Amino acid sequence: xxxxxxxxxxxxxxxxxxxxxxxxxxxxxxxxxxxxxxxxxxxxxxxxxxxxxxxxxxxxxxxxxxxxxxxxxxxxxxxxxxxxxxxxxxxxxxxxxxxxxxxxxxxxxxxxxxxxxxxxxxxxxxxxxxxxxxxxxxxxxxxxxxxxxxxxxxxxxxxxxxxxxxxxxxxxxxxxxxxxxxxxxxxxxxxxxxxxxxxxxxxxxxxxxxxxxxxxxxxxxxxxxxxxxxxxxxxxxxxxxxxxxxxxxxxxxxxxxxxxxxxxxxxxxxxxxxxxxxxxxxxxxxxxxxxxxxxxxxxxxxxxxxxxxxxxxxx
Amino acid sequence: xxxxxxxxxxxxxxxxxxxxxxxxxxxxxxxxxxxxxxxxxxxxxxxxxxxxxxxxxxxxxxxxxxxxxxxxxxxxxxxxxxxxxxxxxxxxxxxxxxxxxxxxxxxxxxxxxxxxxxxxxxxxxxxxxxxxxxxxxxxxxxxxxxxxxxxxxxxxxxxxxxxxxxxxxxxxxxxxxxxxxxxxxxxxxxxxxxxxxxxxxxxxxxxxxxxxxxxxxxxxxxxxxxxxxxxxxxxxxxxxxxxxxxxxxxxxxxxxxxxxxxxxxxxxxxxxxxxxxxxxxxxxxxxxxxxxxxxxxxxxxxxxxxxxxxxxxxxxxxxxxxxxxxxxxxxxxxxxxxxxxxxxxxxxxxxxxxxxxxxxxxxxxxxxxxxxxxxxxxxxxxxxxxxxxxxxxxxxxxxxxxxxxxxxxxxxxxxxxxxxxxxxxxxxxxxxxxxxxxxxxxxxxxxxxxxxxxxxxxxxxxxxxxxxxxxxxxxxxxxxxxxxxxxxxxxxxxxxxxxxxxxxxx
Numbered sequence: 001x002x003x004x005x006x007x008x009x010x011x012x013x014x015x016x017x018x019x020x021x022x023x024x025x026x027x028x029x030x031x032x033x034x035x036x037x038x039x040x041x042x043x044x045x046x047x048x049x050x051x052x053x054x055x056x057x058x059x060x061x062x063x064x065x066x067x068x069x070x071x072x073x074x075x076x077x078x079x080x081x082x083x084x085x086x087x088x089x090x091x092x093x094x095x096x097x098x099x100x101x102x103x104x105x106x107x108x109x110x111x112x113x114x115x116x117x118x119x120x121x122x123x124x125x126x127x128x129x130x131x132x133x134x135x136x137x138x139x140x141x142x143x144x145x146x147x148x149x150x151x152x153x154x155x156x157x158x159x160x161x162x163x164x165x166x167x168x169x170x171x172x173x174x175x176x177x178x179x180x181x182x183x184x185x186x187x188x189x190x191x192x193x194x195x196x197x198x199x200x201x202x203x204x205x206x207x208x209x210x211x212x213x214x215x216x217x218x219x220x221x222x223x224x225x226x227x228x229x230x231x232x233x234x235x236x237x238x239x240x241x242x243x244x245x246x247x248x249x250x251x252x253x254x255x256x257x258x259x260x261x262x263x264x265x266x267x268x269x270x271x272x273x274x275x276x277x278x279x280x281x282x283x284x285x286x287x288x289x290x291x292x293x294x295x296x297x298x299x300x301x302x303x304x305x306x307x308x309x310x311x312x313x314x315x
Numbered sequence: 316x317x318x319x320x321x322x323x324x325x326x327x328x329x330x331x332x333x334x335x336x337x338x339x340x341x342x343x344x345x346x347x348x349x350x351x352x353x354x355x356x357x358x359x360x361x362x363x364x365x366x367x368x369x370x371x372x373x374x375x376x377x378x379x380x381x382x383x384x385x386x387x388x389x390x391x392x393x394x395x396x397x398x399x400x401x402x403x404x405x406x407x408x409x410x411x412x413x414x415x416x417x418x419x420x421x422x423x424x425x426x427x428x429x430x431x432x433x434x435x436x437x438x439x440x441x442x443x444x445x446x447x448x449x450x451x452x453x454x455x456x457x458x459x460x461x462x463x464x465x466x467x468x469x470x471x472x473x474x475x476x477x478x479x480x481x482x483x484x485x486x487x488x489x490x491x492x493x494x495x496x497x498x499x500x501x502x503x504x505x506x507x508x509x510x511x512x513x514x515x516x517x518x519x520x521x522x523x524x525x526x527x528x529x530x531x532x533x534x535x536x537x538x539x540x541x542x543x544x545x546x547x548x549x550x551x552x553x554x555x556x557x558x559x560x561x562x563x564x565x566x567x568x569x570x571x572x573x574x575x576x577x578x579x580x581x582x583x584x585x586x587x588x589x590x591x592x593x594x595x596x597x598x599x600x601x602x603x604x605x606x607x608x609x610x611x612x613x614x615x616x617x618x619x620x621x622x623x624x625x626x627x628x629x630x631x632x633x634x635x636x637x638x639x640x641x642x643x644x645x646x647x648x649x650x651x652x653x654x655x656x657x658x659x660x661x662x663x664x665x666x667x668x669x670x671x672x673x674x675x676x677x678x679x680x681x682x683x684x685x686x687x688x689x690x691x692x693x694x695x696x697x698x699x700x701x702x703x704x705x706x707x708x709x710x711x712x713x714x715x716x717x718x719x720x721x722x723x724x725x726x727x728x729x730x731x732x733x734x735x736x737x738x739x740x741x742x743x744x745x746x747x748x749x750x751x752x753x754x755x756x757x758x759x760x761x762x763x764x765x766x767x768x769x770x771x772x773x774x775x776x777x778x779x780x781x782x783x784x785x786x787x788x789x790x791x792x793x794x795x796x797x798x799x800x801x802x803x804x805x806x807x808x809x810x811x812x813x814x815x816x817x818x819x820x821x
């Protein structure tokens with residue numbers, strides 16, 4: 001597979017994952033805000049804004065309309081839903097020949113439909129509906145990606161992008177909630193916020209199946225960090241990354257393969273042998289920071305091993 | 316959101332063709348042709364008496380049963396399908412990029428089996444002669460020694476590549492992919508307007524238009540015995556393969572300038588349809604005169620490149636050094652025979668406006684045959700008798716400077732003032748070699764859906780000719796349409812669209 005094609009597939013997938021996550025968080029937040037006091041809703045919107053845009057958000061400025069606009073439709077916000085979709089589509093267009101018609105047309109159609117939408121046109125009547133519909137479209141995209149592409153090297157680059165992005169997105173949400181719980185005490189996340197955190201990660205029902213409906217932060221951390229079977233847990237994503245790394249670039253020189261597989265193995269063992277009991281004594285934030293840092297290292301090594309390597313090293 | 320109206324235009328229900336007494340529509344009278352004007356140019360659908368021509372009868376019957384609303388709906392869903400497929404080009408204004416589709420018209424243009432047989436024979440004859448000509452001017456130069464064509468016209472052309480001299484090309488095939496532009500004259504005969512021998516585009520629209528028209532009129536399509544064109548990518552692949560002596564593991568790539576090129580959709584489409592790599596210049600590198608692509612597993616050798624970038628940009632070491640689209644060292648790898656490039660470099664010398672005028676003579680010279688397809692009548696001002704004729708008839712002719720394109724250095728006689736003509740006459744006299752003249756060209760008209768009915772619009776015809784070990788012409792073409800009433804400009808940048816072309820099997 002051409003290195004440039006691998007590069008575009010990887011980034012297309014990261015942007016798709018980011019778009020899906022953003023749409024879901026906004027949809028869940030818009031649905032749930034009506035059940036909260038204005039103060040609680042504002043605090044929760046501020047956490048959402050920070051998790052998705054990376055910028056600290058003052059609670060007193062946390063206004064649902066402004067935050068939704070920024071996260072969903074603001075073309076000046078690099079991580080907005082519309083920008084993520086636009087970047088995903090630009091990358092897809094560059095590797096049009098490596099994708100199926102179904103994948104390209106689903107993504108293209110989704111972007112073209114969302115592109116003219118403005119806040120004013122959705123805010124009056126059920127704004128959450130738009131984001132739920134976007135999510136359904138994204139699930140359709142995920143479905144045709146799974147069912148119409150060969151599960152060869154290109155598909156594994158998509159998997160790598162998806163899961164490296166997912167680890168960071170889920171990690172950031174967890175980090176913000178547990179840091180707020182540790183620092184803010186009574187003003188921090190309440191029962192309802194923990195429940196919403198699960199919904200941000202599509203984890204509410206799978207969680208209750210595993211732990212019953214008793215919502216406890218420690219169990220949430222255990223589930224979203226270490227559950228091996230739930231697709232939005234960090235452990236699951238790390239497993240997928242490790243598997244995908246074993247399947248890409250089959251003919252690459254052993255030394256270059258080893259460099260990236262070693263990093264992935266180290267991350268996998270950290271996640272496989274992590275214990276939530278150890279982390280609950282204040283170590284969650286640093287554990288997550290370490291996981292995210294390791295993902296960044298894997299990303300860099302992936303590029304130097306397979307995509308940007310110097311041609312002189314192989315001639 | 317995902318429940319949006321279904322975009323396709325399947326037409327499997329309902330009566331496809333009207334039964335009962337056959338109705339023959341009259342242009343300018345019967346709906347939907349009430350506003351259909353027949354003029355001096357040949358019309359594809361209606362005979363001069365306003366009656367529908369035979370090959371269009373089935374389409375006419377179908378059209379008379381469809382309401383305008385239904386036609387509008389079909390037109391819209393086909394436009395939507397183009398948009399979703401990404402068959403678009405980008406227009407930049409106010410720092411914002413807008414994507415536009417190239418308009419496509421639902422109604423097919425029909426070519427009979429007899430017409431096609433003549434086109435096929437004529438185009439084959441022409442491509443063979445043009446390739447013999449290219450081989451000649453890059454080797455012995457016999458045609459120049461014999462005085463058939465002036466030396467200066469060839470050696471002075473900016474498309475002549477001295478680097479190609481003496482370089483053998485497989486099967487003597489310099490032009491492997493050609494897209495000639497033809498028009499029908501007033502008598503209905505096809506004549507060649509231009510040979511595009513460099514990097515012709517549009518074949519993906521030929522195939523995309525087929526999907527549209529077949530969906531819009533499936534039963535008419537089925538009943539008429541339209542010849543298939545879907546195998547074009549296969550034939551292209553076979554042509555590219557025939558350029559190497561290897562039979563197995565031939566590694567082929569389509570070289571594109573990238574996603575910002577207006578024909579990018581086509582480059583990606585062809586690569587996908589052929590199952591070969593789509594590469595950009597930055598994906599390729601040359602080492603020891605061998606071309607490689609950078610893959611995740613390491614470097615992989617490339618044997619044949621179907622390049623969709625102009626000569627000038629292919630290799631910055633040999634041609635334009637500011638080119639970021641090409642590959643340094645590519646030409647040397649080509650010269651060493653380690654990679655084949657289609658089309659060969661330097662083919663542009665043969666589709667120059669002045670050389671065009673010589674093509675009928677070249678056919679006689681190389682093949683000792685009369686040309687099957689005529690040129691548009693062309694006067695070379697470098698020839699004494701022609702010069703007199705041109706100067707005496709400036710008010711009736713279009714005069715073009717040989718080296719220019721895009722309407723520069725051009726006089727449209729009938730539309731020019733007396734003073735403009737006088738000034739231009741001086742220019743011609745001072746440098747006659749640089750000018751050619753042609754009568755004002757009339758393109759034929761074809762039925763085109765315009766929103767509130769079917770009207771006549773001017774069309775041309777671009778078939779695609781493949782030439783490797785053998786010559787192959789897929790029975791179809793891109794028919795370009797000037798969508799503005801009365802306009803003769805079919806270019807997509809200036810309000811042109813396209814439509815499907817049905818070549819009948821009998």
